[in-house]
Every structure is written in structure tokens, then in C-alpha cells.
Amino acid sequence: MGLFCQHNVAHAAARQRLGAIGGSLLAWLRFGVRRQAERDAAMTCRETRVSESAVVAALCRRTPRRAPWLVTLGVLLLAFLASSASAGSPFRWRWSNPAPHGGNVFDMTYGLGLTVQVCERGQIYTSEDLLLWHPRSSGTTNALRATTFFNNRLLITGENGTVLWADSLEDFQLLNLGTADWLEGVAASSTLAVAVGDNGAAYSSSTGTNWTRETTGFTDWLRGVAAGNNLFVAVGEGGRIATRAANGNWSVETSGTMRHLNRVAFIGSQFWAVGDAGTVLVGSTSGKTWTPHTGFTTTNALNAVAGTNDYLVIVGDREVRLQDGSGGWTDEIRSNTNSPAPNWTFYSASWQGSLHFIAGRSGMMLEGIKTNASSPTLWTQRQTPIRNWLWDVLRLPEFYVAAGDRGTVMTSADGVNWELELVPDATTNSVLLGVGGTTNGLVAAGSGGRILFSPAIATNVVSTNVIAGVTNYATNTSSTLAIDWLAATTPNTNDLQAVAVRNGQWVVGGASGTVLTSGDGTNWAAQSSGSTAFLSGAAVLNNLFVLTGDRGTILTSGDGTNWFPQASGTTNWVYRVRAVNDRLVAVGENGVILTSTNGTNWTSPTSGTTRLLNAVDYLGDSYYAVGVQGTVLQSGNLTTWTNLGTLTAKSLYGVAGTSNQIVTVGIEGVALRSLLTAAVEPVSFTRIARSSGQNLLLLSGLVDRRVTLERSTTLTNWVEGVTLELIDRSGTLLLLEAADTNDTPREFFRGRMVP
Numbered sequence: 077m078g079l080f081c082q083h084n085v086a087h088a089a090a091r092q093r094l095g096a097i098g099g100s101l102l103a104w105l106r107f108g109v110r111r112q113a114e115r116d117a118a119m120t121c122r123e124t125r126v127s128e129s130a131v132v133a134a135l136c137r138r139t140p141r142r143a144p145w146l147v148t149l150g151v152l153l154l155a156f157l158a159s160s161a162s163a164g165s166p167f168r169w170r171w172s173n174p175a176p177h178g179g180n181v182f183d184m185t186y187g188l189g190l191t192v193q194v195c196e197r198g199q200i201y202t203s204e205d206l207l208l209w210h211p212r213s214s215g216t217t218n219a220l221r222a223t224t225f226f227n228n229r230l231l232i233t234g235e236n237g238t239v240l241w242a243d244s245l246e247d248f249q250l251l252n253l254g255t256a257d258w259l260e261g262v263a264a265s266s267t268l269a270v271a272v273g274d275n276g277a278a279y280s281s282s283t284g285t286n287w288t289r290e291t292t293g294f295t296d297w298l299r300g301v302a303a304g305n306n307l308f309v310a311v312g313e314g315g316r317i318a319t320r321a322a323n324g325n326w327s328v329e330t331s332g333t334m335r336h337l338n339r340v341a342f343i344g345s346q347f348w349a350v351g352d353a354g355t356v357l358v359g360s361t362s363g364k365t366w367t368p369h370t371g372f373t374t375t376n377a378l379n380a381v382a383g384t385n386d387y388l389v390i391v392g393d394r395e396v397r398l399q400d401g402s403g404g405w406t407d408e409i410r411s412n413t414n415s416p417a418p419n420w421t422f423y424s425a426s427w428q429g430s431l432h433f434i435a436g437r438s439g440m441m442l443e444g445i446k447t448n449a450s451s452p453t454l455w456t457q458r459q460t461p462i463r464n465w466l467w468d469v470l471r472l473p474e475f476y477v478a479a480g481d482r483g484t485v486m487t488s489a490d491g492v493n494w495e496l497e498l499v500p501d502a503t504t505n506s507v508l509l510g511v512g513g514t515t516n517g518l519v520a521a522g523s524g525g526r527i528l529f530s531p532a533i534a535t536n537v538v539s540t541n542v543i544a545g546v547t548n549y550a551t552n553t554s555s556t557l558a559i560d561w562l563a564a565t566t567p568n569t570n571d572l573q574a575v576a577v578r579n580g581q582w583v584v585g586g587a588s589g590t591v592l593t594s595g596d597g598t599n600w601a602a603q604s605s606g607s608t609a610f611l612s613g614a615a616v617l618n619n620l621f622v623l624t625g626d627r628g629t630i631l632t633s634g635d636g637t638n639w640f641p642q643a644s645g646t647t648n649w650v651y652r653v654r655a656v657n658d659r660l661v662a663v664g665e666n667g668v669i670l671t672s673t674n675g676t677n678w679t680s681p682t683s684g685t686t687r688l689l690n691a692v693d694y695l696g697d698s699y700y701a702v703g704v705q706g707t708v709l710q711s712g713n714l715t716t717w718t719n720l721g722t723l724t725a726k727s728l729y730g731v732a733g734t735s736n737q738i739v740t741v742g743i744e745g746v747a748l749r750s751l752l753t754a755a756v757e758p759v760s761f762t763r764i765a766r767s768s769g770q771n772l773l774l775l776s777g778l779v780d781r782r783v784t785l786e787r788s789t790t791l792t793n794w795v796e797g798v799t800l801e802l803i804d805r806s807g808t809l810l811l812l813e814a815a816d817t818n819d820t821p822r823e824f825f826r827g828r829m830v831p
Contacts, residue, residue, distance in 0.1 A: 304342025
């Protein structure tokens with residue numbers, strides 16, 4: 077199928093098979109969701125021409141020099157120059173993990189010393205050095221599918237006829253072409269830009285600001301377009317290839333294949349087209365003659381091609397193929413080199429003059445570099461974030477704890493910077509599905525009856541510091557909580573997920589009605605629950621233990637030993653339950669939400685969604701529920717729920733936070749954050765200087781805070797400047813600007829905090 081998936085039905089397909097699988101949560105998720113590259117999360121898919129089985133079997137896809145049109149301020153540390161455009165959500169979501177971002181990079185372009193990436197949910201990221209990436213405000217939540225430079229103007233196209241253009245990264249202009257056709261490809265010559273998409277759509281523009289629909293003579297859906305040799309070549313479904321001559325006429329060419337073609341590029345003096353089932357075609361300079369390229373064989377979808385005549389790269393669904401010189405093609409993922417490419421799905425590729433740069437699902441980025449002419453290409457990541465699935469997250473007074481695949485335990489003090497904690501070696505093949513506890517101890521539970529316990533033990537930590545040749549020692553008291561993890565002994569190997577604790581008494585629930593209890597977190601005993609349900613949620617309200625699970629199961633216990641079923645009023649899976657704000661709130665399958673003040677009587681407000689909800693919490697003055705396909709719901713009263721949306725369509729499985737921050741985690745290491753209210757913490761000027769015609773300002777503060785810069789020469793009349801956001805993980809921002817030569821030698825600056 078390739079990268080243009082059509083329906084998010086993986087969860088539905090998996091759920092229908094639940095009975096045959098036998099009720100195991102892990103089996104359900106692994107069959108329908110896990111390790112399938114998150115069909116429902118690659119994008120908001122919208123076609124209707126593919127069977128459910130096809131969707132389950134295939135992945136969705138839908139040396140820098142400063143550009144003259146960039147903002148006049150040079151931001152050396154990662155800073156965001158905010159524009160007035162809004163992407164629609166009341167929150168400013170930011171990626172904490174993966175870093176630098178986790179968007180699916182559907183396309184990217186390189187020019188004017190700048191690399192631009194476009195992703196789902198209106199995300200745009202730019203970089204001048206491939207290390208620091210700036211999020212840009214697009215003003216839309218539509219999926220962005222293609223981008224190119226049109227001389228000094230940046231063009232972006234996407235979902236429902238979306239067209240963006242920008243002469244400055246501070247200000248993207250959103251156009252309305254009056255069409256629901258997705259524009260999947262865009263290319264430009266020096267005088268003309270062409271965008272193509274659904275139903276044979278083709279639009280042209282001599283400016284990038286005004287577009288005219290052209291007649292192509294066919295209705296095949298187009299997926300890519302390239303400019304070269306005074307013509308444009310478009311490719312698409314069913315092997316469609318069409319050329320646009322200089323006079324604006326479109327002609328259908330013979331491709332020799334019925335495979336869907338995903339992208340096309342003009343490289344050297346010929347066109348290259350790549351598509352599904354390993355299809356590679358080479359076109360003549362005129363775009364009229366196409367021949368199959370047989371340099372390598374694969375059945376995987378190919379999504380992009382880039383490079384030079386003698387140094388080409390083709391990327392796709394778990395594919396990175398390289399042709400270096402006149403030799404054959406090498407499989408860069410399965411090669412025996414010292415630095416192969418990871419086994420991942422890549423959507424886009426660009427040649428940057430001295431290196432290949434490829435990107436794909438969940439923000440994966442690789443640089444392909446040769447150390448000399450005869451060396452193999454080395455594939456490297458500037459950042460190597462954790463990409464294991466995260467199934468749960470908990471907030472303690474001083475830090476967050478998240479748990480997930482491969483024994484992953486991560487902690488963060490601020491929700492921004494996350495650290496991977498060490499776990500016992502035997503745990504690294506386990507899936508940790510739930511985590512719970514207090515400042516007295518933590519328990520993580522998972523597959524195969526695995527339980528980890530982290531005690532809160534005060535310990536002395538000795539540090540050294542050498543000053544003027546003299547070694548100084550300092551002893552500080554620290555806690556082992558969330559740092560030291562011990563493997564506990566459990567009486568069975570059933571999968572475990574639900575975790576709750578009351579006054580030192582632990583309760584863990586899992587598959588086949590499993591209930592385990594412990595007084596110390598390390599020695600566990602099995603209890604009879606009287607249920608065969610998968611118990612996936614646990615909470616404590618007013619000394620009452622509550623467990624929830626599939627088939628609408630709710631169990632309560634006053635002592636953790638004797639359990640009593642309660643009527644939930646639903647047969648949906650009640651996936652998680654939390655005791656928040658003096659009540660129990662549970663969420664689950666088909667958007668079900670249940671509330672209770674005593675664990676016995678439950679009411680079910682309407683959530684407004686049929687998506688699986690995986691977690692719930694009360695933060696600030698609102699309730700938040702998260703679920704599959706990037707769902708985030710908010711309610712102030714548990715009755716009316718609003719779908720907020722996020723940066724991603726990837727499934728979210730945990731939510732936690734503080735009175736002013738929400739953090740949600742999910743598949744492929746996703747960790748998103750947002751402030752809940754306007755920031756009140758000030759941003760400080762650490763240094764202000766002027767030299768060589770430049771102003772230098774070093775600002776510091778808490779991450780995600782925004783400040784509008786104002787200046788004055790008199791301290792009475794202030795001029796408003798740019799709005800800046802601290803998004804570098806260090807909480808610093810270095811700002812350089814050209815000083816006005818007519819300015820007086822003395823100038824004052826102040827910062828005004830903004831929402």
C-alpha cells in the first residue's frame with residue numbers, strides 16, 4: 077500500500093478480534109496496533125477506497141547561510157519567533173520527546189541555507205544547521221504534505237486545498253483555494269509553481285500567492301510533482317504520469333506500471349519516480365519515455381528520491397537504498413557498515429550539497445555522510461531520543477515518571493527534559509503497562525507478571541570539585557525514588573497493568589482477573605477477584621480500592637482481599653480510572669466516561685467521541701482525558717467535553733501534570749506538554765551588549781515562557797518588538813540583531829510576559 081493510508085481502522089479491527097485472542101491486553105494491542113507503526117497515527121487519513129485488512133497490513137502516509145527573507149533577528153539558541161497566527165488549539169503544545177520533534181515528516185526542502193519540514197496537524201519546522209529546529213506557526217491544523225522554495229518564497233501545500241506561502245518565517249499566509257482536494261505535491265521553476273493532488277487536481281501560480289486550477293484531462297489522484305528542463309512531471313495513483321509543457325498543456329504519458337507512484341524528482345538530466353512495491357522508474361529529459369530501474373528489488377513502498385547523478389538515495393517503508401558512483405545499490409538498513417540506517421519508515425529525502433538528509437515517521441532524521449570519496453556512507457542522528465512506547469505517566473510532587481516498552485522508565489522534573497532510568501537486565505524485554513505510587517515508593521507493572529519496585533531511601537552522594545588545584549568534597553543527601561528499581565517476586569506470569577497504593581498496601585491488577593497485593597512492594601500474594609476480565613485501571617478513593625477492566629468491569633474492595641463487582645452500566649472496556657477531585661473518573665472504549673463519588677453508583681456523561689480513551693486526570697481547574705489518534709478532551713464539570721486536539725495523531729496512553737502544566741505520553745516515545753494558563757514567571761535579561769553594529773541580548777527563564785521585547789531610549793516611550801518563546805531545553809535564548817546606526821548610544825530593553 078505505501079504511505080497514503082486511507083482509514084484509521086486499526087483499533088477497530090483489533091478490537092473486533094479481541095474475543096478470539098482471549099482477552100489479553102497485550103495480545104489485543106500487539107495484533108491490531110503494536111509494532112504496526114501506528115496506522116491510526118501517521119496522519120488523519122481520509123480516503124475511502126481501501127479495505128480494513130489492507131489498512132491493518134500497511135502503514136499510513138499520507139553550511140548554512142542566512143536566507144535573505146528570514147527575520148532580521150538571528151536566534152543562536154533554539155527560540156521561536158511567534159506570529160499572530162494560531163493553529164486552532166487553545167494550548168501551545170510542544171514536543172518533549174522525541175527530540176527535536178516527533179512529527180511525521182511528509183516532505184522537506186532545502187534552500188537559502190534553510191531546511192524546512194512539513195508534518196501532520198499543521199506542523200512546520202525549520203533549521204539552519206540540522207541540529208536546532210524551530211517550530212513555526214502555520215495558522216492551520218490541516219496536514220501539510222509538500223513544500224518547496226519558489227525563488228526566495230517558501231510554498232507549502234496539504235489537506236483540503238491548503239496552500240501556505242511565506243517571505244518571512246514570522247508570517248505564513250494561508251490561502252483558500254475553495255477545494256477539498258488534498259494537494260500532495262508542489263514544485264517550482266524560476267518562473268512558475270505547480271501544485272497537484274486529488275482528482276487530477278493541478279494548480280499553477282506565477283507568484284505563489286494567486287493560484288489557477290488547470291485542466292489535466294484525468295481524475296487520477298496525484299501524489300508528487302517535479303520541475304526540470306522547462307516542464308513539470310506529475311505522478312500518482314495507478315502509475316499515472318503526466319507532463320506539463322511550457323504552454324500549460326498537460327499530457328498523459330505511458331509509465332508501464334499500475335503501481336501507485338508516490339514521488340518524482342528531477343536529478344541531473346532525468347526524472348526519477350518511486351512508488352509502491354519497490355517501483356522505481358527513470359524518465360527521459362522530456363518526461364515522455366519511462367523505463368523500470370532494476371538496480372535493486374524490494375516489495376516495500378518507496379516514498380522519496382534525492383541526490384546527484386552519481387550519489388542517489390531512495391527511501392521508503394523500512395527502506396534506505398543508496399547508489400554511490402557507477403556501482404550498484406546498497407541496502408543501508410541491512411548493510412554491514414559501522415553506521416547503518418535504522419529500520420524505520422522514511423517519507424522524505426533531500427540533497428544538501430555535501431550530505432544526504434532523510435526524515436520520516438515520528439521525526440526520525442538521519443544524515444548520510446562520507447568521510448572521503450571511497451568511504452561508505454555513515455548514517456547518524458544528531459539526537460537519539462527514546463522511541464519506545466510509553467503506556468503510563470505519573471506526577472509526584474517533584475517529578476514525572478513514565479513507563480513503557482522494553483522496560484523503559486523515564487523521569488522528568490519539568491516535563492521538558494526526560495532521563496532514562498536503569499532497570500534490572502531481566503526487565504528490558506518486558507512491557508511496563510502501568511506505574512503508580514507516592515513519595516514513599518513506586519511500582520511499575522507489566523507483561524509476564526513483571527513488577528518493579530522503587531523504594532524511597534535516603535542515601536548520601538559524594539561529589540568532587542577541583543578549584544585552583546585543590547579537590548573539594550561535598551556530601552549531599554538524595555533519594556533512590558524512581559532511580560533504583562528492584563525486580564519483585566510475583567506468583568504468576570499474567571500481564572499486569574493496574575497499580576494503586578493505600579497507606580503502604582499495594583494492589584496490582586491484570587489479565588484474567590489477576591489481583592496481587594503487597595505490603596512492601598517486593599513480596600506479592602494473589603487474591604481472588606471473582607472476575608476473568610483484564611483489570612487495567614486502579615485507584616483509591618476514601619480508603620476504597622477500585623479496579624476497572626474490559627467488558628465494563630468495576631470491582632471494589634475495602635481491604636484488597638475481598639472484591640465486589642459493581643454495575644457500570646456499560647459493556648465497554650473501562651480502561652483507566654483515577655481518583656481526582658474527591659471523585660472517581662474512569663475512561664475507556666468507544667469514548668466511555670464514568671464518574672462516581674463512592675465507587676458503587678456510576679454515571680456516564682457523553683464525551684462526544686467514540687475513540688478509545690486511555691487515561692484521565694484533573695489538572696488546574698479541569699478534567700483531561702486522552703486517547704487514540706491524538707485525542708485530548710477537556711471538561712470543567714465532567715458533563716461537557718471539548719476536543720482540544722494536539723500536535724499529533726499518534727495514540728496517547730497516559731496523562732499527568734501540575735496546576736499549570738499538562739503532559740501526555742504515548743506510542744513511539746511521544747511526550748507532549750503544554751502550559752494550562754498564562755505564565756507568570758518572569759524572563760530575565762542575563763546580558764545586554766552592543767558591539768560591531770549588533771545588539772546582543774541573553775535571556776533566561778522557564779521553558780515555554782513567552783515574552784514581548786520592548787525598547788526605549790527615554791524610559792517613557794516604549795516601542796513593541798518581537799515576541800519570543802523560550803523553547804531551548806536550557807531555558808536560555810541568545811538574540812542578535814542589527815543595531816540601527818541612527819540609534820542613540822544608550823537603549824533600554826524590557827520584556828512583557830504574554831500568554
